[in-house]
Amino acid sequence: MAERIWLTSYPAGVPADIDVGQYGSLVDLMEESFRTYSSRVAYSFMGQDISYAQTDSLSQSFAAYLQGLGLARGDRVAVMMPNVPQYPVAVAAILRAGLVLVNVNPLYTPRELEHQLKDSGAKAIVIIENFASTLEKCLAATPVKHVVLCAMGDQLGVVKGAVVNYVVRSLKKLVPPFDLPTAVRFNQAIARGSKADFTRPLLKADDVAVLQYTGGTTGVSKGAVLLHRNVLANVLQSEAWNAPAMDRVPAGVQPTSVCALPLYHIFAFTIGMMLTLRTGGKLVLIPNPRDIPAVLKELSKHTVHTLPAVNTLFNALATHPDFDTVDWSQLKVSVGGGTAVQSAVAKLWLEKTGCPICEGYGLSETSPSASCNPVTSLEYTGSIGVPLPNTWFKLLDDEGHEAAPGQPGEIAIKGPQVMAGYWQRPDETAKVMTPDGYFKTGDIGVVDARGFFKIVDRKKDMILVSGFNVYPNELEDVVGQMPGVMECACVGIADAKSGEAVKLVVVRKDPALTEADVRAWCKENLTGYKQPRVVEFRDELPKTPVGKVLRRELRDK
Known part of the structure; x- marks a missing residue:
């Protein structure tokens, strides 16, 4: 796209480009916030507040401990x-x-965890005891x-810690x-680190900050290499x-953000934690978003x-019947991401x-935010919005050329994130x-005259379950190793x-293989969102003359 036609759709005051080089590293950003907002609450968890100053002190002690491990x-x-x-x-x-963070899904099975630790070459892990048995196995x-x-x-x-x-x-x-x-206990590590020397490394914007694992068309989980400057730009x-x-948040009022999405997911990591740090906000940590009564009680x-x-x-x-126990009158931004927001939900x-859901779009590979609907919009667009400042989109045909005007194409993204x-x-x-x-995202999109993009299909056979990518190849590989299975295939089906x-x-x-057998195997080898909702047995899979499974036929039936 030779020009950014979407700039005319930007709300007043949002520039086409911003200075994304304001910090040398994420550490510069964090340490600036620790100093500037030292007396403010950084995190609220189960009724306990942790200040910016405490976060500064605890993290420096833990950093010294990690350096002391060699x-x-x-x-x-x-x-x-x-x-x-x-x-x-x-x-x-x-x-x-000066180390590199590897975010890990705590619900991984030993098989999934082993792959990620080996692939990343992780030399240390910080893990909550609830999942320690998984680590022990691999x-x-x-x-x-x-x-x-x-x-x-x-x-x-x-006292409260002991009770909990x-x-x-x-x-x-x-x-x-x-x-x-x-294993060393977290509080022990902090205590040891508080007595040790800490050496602040000179970090550069091009140093690696995070390995954010994402599935691939091959089904093998790959680490997206996010540099300090990538995450900084997106913040x-x-x-x-x-x-x-x-x-519109009143002067002198600390902005408060809810972190109900898991921090290992790039959406919560960047838009929850890092953006809140940058703005001196308070982040309310929700450990289990599935417990809706507990979430509403906390909020x-x-x-x-x-x-x-x-x-x-x-x-x-x-x-939920308890929805009105929360004061929603000051809600300024509701960002919907990870998966499409449904119109009925947006309307409700x-x-x-009184606060619209602004649907955005992004991937682990884009740190994650690439586009979003304007936060001033009151209508549900069904689109993924317009590209963010400093960001360019174009639509590509199968040959890699720009799609003709009005034609769908694969969304391709360029930007500092x-x-x-x-x-x-x-x-x-x-x-x-x-x-x-x-x-190249693998998502097929169209764009209208105002520069709003809409996803219409996927190039990959990926299945999107509540915002998490599920790759059929990985499931088929896992289930295909099960004794009693000749072959298998999986597809995504609509789910309300x-x-x-x-x-x-x-x-x-x-012939004696049962659905319960298959489900037990999947439970042992695949984390929850990857497990099949529907298991179906057939005599054969529909295939092309060259033997490729016709997934579309499996979907249509």
Whole structure:
């Protein structure tokens, strides 16, 4: 696209381009906020507030501890936790120590965790004890040498922390038995680090900050390499985009954001944690967003200004009988991402809060935000909005040329938030990057005269379950290894709750194989959102003359 036709659709005051080079690294941004907002609350968790000054002190101690382990600059450290205060502390520490963060889904199975730890070459992991048994099963096969173990109540004070840990371990039985004899407890690590020397490394904008794992067309999970400047750019782009709404927060009032999406997901990581740090806001950490009564009870204690969420969460909140126990009158920005927002949900949300859901679009590879609807818009557009400042979109045909005007094409994105490539996979990087620096998303879109883009199809066979990518090849590989399975295929089917769900079609080798057998195998090897909603047995799979499975036929039936 020779010109950015979408600029005329920008709200007043949002510039076409911003200075994305304001900081040398994410550490510069964090340390500036720690100084500027030292007395403010940074994180609120289960009724406990943690200030910017405390986050500064705890993270520096933990950074010193990590350096004391002999970890060298650029070494990878994995973090596998839900939304607890130890997460942002660990992230700040890892980056301050000059190390690279590897975000890990805490619900991974041993198979999935082993792949990510081996692929990233992680030398250390910070993990909550609830998932320690998963790590124990694969630890010996990974390069991890150091394990730091967190508990739910670590940052809640001695008495409350002990009560919370007792409930989690003994009453709710949420911590399966594990044996990790060399693991060090998080609070122990902080105590040791507080007595050790910390050396602040000189970081550059082009240093690697995060490995953000994403599925691939091959089904193998790959690490998107996000540099400090990629995430920084996206934080500043998002701040500029939200400004017309956030400028309406009264002077002297601390902006408050809800973090109900998991921090290991790039949407919550950048738009929840990092953007809130930049603006001196308070982040309300929600450890379990599926417990809607608990979420609403927590939110009733705060004045909420921003809520990044996925369609399923907006819907679950808006339709819950306790919805009105929360004061939504100050809500300025509701960002919908991860998956398409449904029009009925957008309409209900606007009716009940007066704050429209601005649907955005992005990927792990774009840190993540690439486009968004204007925060001033009151209508549901069904589009993914317009590209953010400093960002260019174009639509490509199958030959890689720009699609003719009015024709659909693959959305390709260029901007400072686009990743450096896939971790140690130049072949995979070459497949998605054009010679002129655009990232090919695999999503097919159209654009209207005002520059609003809409997704109409997918080039890849990816299934989008509640904002999480599920790659059929990975599932088929896992299920195909099951004794009793001759072959299998999976497709996405429409689902009112999660947008799409997984349908698995199996051809038996062993006639005695049951649906329960298949489900048990999937449960052992695949995290929850990848597991099939529907399991169907057939005598054969529909195929082309060359033997390629006709997924469309499996969907249509």
